[in-house]
Amino acid sequence: MKKVIAMLLVVLLVFVFTGCGEGNTTNDKSPAEVRTNSQKQKIEATGDKDEEPSESVVSSSNDANITETVIFDTNDIKVTAKSISYDGWLGPELVLLIENNSSQNIIVQTRNVSVNGLMIDPIFSADVVAGKKTNDKMTIMSSELEFAGITTIKNIEFILHIFNKESWDKIIDSDVIVLTTDATEYVQAYDDSGIVAYDEDGIKIVAKKLNSSDSILGADLYLYIENNSKQDITVQVRDVSVNGFMVDPVFSSKIVHDKKAFDRITFLESDLTDNGITDIREIELRFHIFDTTSWEKIKNSDIVTISFN
CATH class of the missing domain: 2.60.40.2550 (Immunoglobulin-like)
Incomplete structure (x- = not known):
């Protein structure tokens, strides 16, 4: 009975929050540039980067x-x-x-x-x-x-x-x-398109897109993360600002060694509203990466600045 109630609550919350976020497309955009203290990268203006991936369904x-x-x-x-x-x-x-x-x-x-x-x-x-x-x-x-x-x-x-x-x-x-499973011939594709925000010591983080129309809490920065190191890691963010205003987003991603992840940094609607932000033009942050088991710090990245057109 408890499981049935829990399932119903999950479904209800999905419908409620999805309804609340519909219609806001101001911050649906791809990153145009990433800057750090040591590098500057520009994403190529190709049609593939802005196209929405085709919907995948477990049929x-x-x-x-x-x-x-x-x-x-x-x-x-x-x-x-x-x-x-x-x-x-x-x-x-x-x-x-x-x-x-x-x-x-x-x-x-x-x-x-x-x-x-x-x-x-x-x-x-x-x-x-x-x-x-x-x-x-x-x-x-x-x-x-x-x-x-x-x-x-x-x-x-x-x-x-x-x-x-x-x-x-x-x-x-x-x-x-x-x-x-018996799907021995299936080959999993990994969409790592976007702009590289971090790439050191076998750990790569790609900023893919900013999206608010599908977010249930505000606006989401989509990330692709590869952990090719020998450690199980957790990636978080520190010192985060949007358009120069400090915010406290929701994000913590755990990636086992030799695995990959698609995840989202969620910027809360309340933080954006309190700071009068209707159009996200720039996100600044540090990636905080640590060993999941020992909690020992692996790396605090340089300040990463992600700009949007």
């Missing part, structure tokens, strides 16, 4: 699936990946059978989830009382797949995070689990 005619397999069997806890269902309201669902033969009441969640090498944030948390079992589903949001340009699920990669329900003490984190 029921292309329902890649997996072979039922045991993916975890340790500490008297067994997890079996049974199939991928495409009947979910919010997107494809990975069906998991969880058997808890331990003496503890547990919660099973997932971490570091990627589909076809692209980081995503699914919906999944399963409570299993000691001595019981449950069939549960990890929901992969269709909106995230479309945003990342994923039309077919070729592989899903994740870690199981299992902890005690009462104390919240960690019981175990699994090794990396990789599920491969």
Whole structure:
């Protein structure tokens, strides 16, 4: 029952916020230039840069699936990946059978989830009382797949995070689990078009476009991020201003090593309104990059200035 209510709330919020953001296209534009202390780049004026990507839909005619397999069997806890269902309201669902033969009441969640090498944030948390079992589903949001340009699920990669329900003490984190579907011929494309805002030490960040017509909270700066380093990283922003006014955007992106991500820096409508900003002409920020596990700083970038025509 709790899951049904949660799903209904998610759907309701999507409709409400989408309705609030309709019609505002003032800040739908591509970056024209990026400046840092050490470099200056200009985006080429080609038609491809301004074209909207074609809409991607996980179609029921292309329902890649997996072979039922045991993916975890340790500490008297067994997890079996049974199939991928495409009947979910919010997107494809990975069906998991969880058997808890331990003496503890547990919660099973997932971490570091990627589909076809692209980081995503699914919906999944399963409570299993000691001595019981449950069939549960990890929901992969269709909106995230479309945003990342994923039309077919070729592989899903994740870690199981299992902890005690009462104390919240960690019981175990699994090794990396990789599920491969029968879509063996599918090749995932990665749209890295845009203008490079940061490219050092195997980490690349591309500013793709500014969009307010599709934003539910204000205006979004779309980013493509590649992590070709040996560390799992989190990317955040610091010292952010829009048209010279300091703002506090919403952004924190976690990218496992050798993975990619499409993400958004969200500039809140309240911040823009309070500063009288109706047309975003320039965004200035620093990228703050740190090790996700140790929280040790990897790099604070130079000031990056992104200009829009």
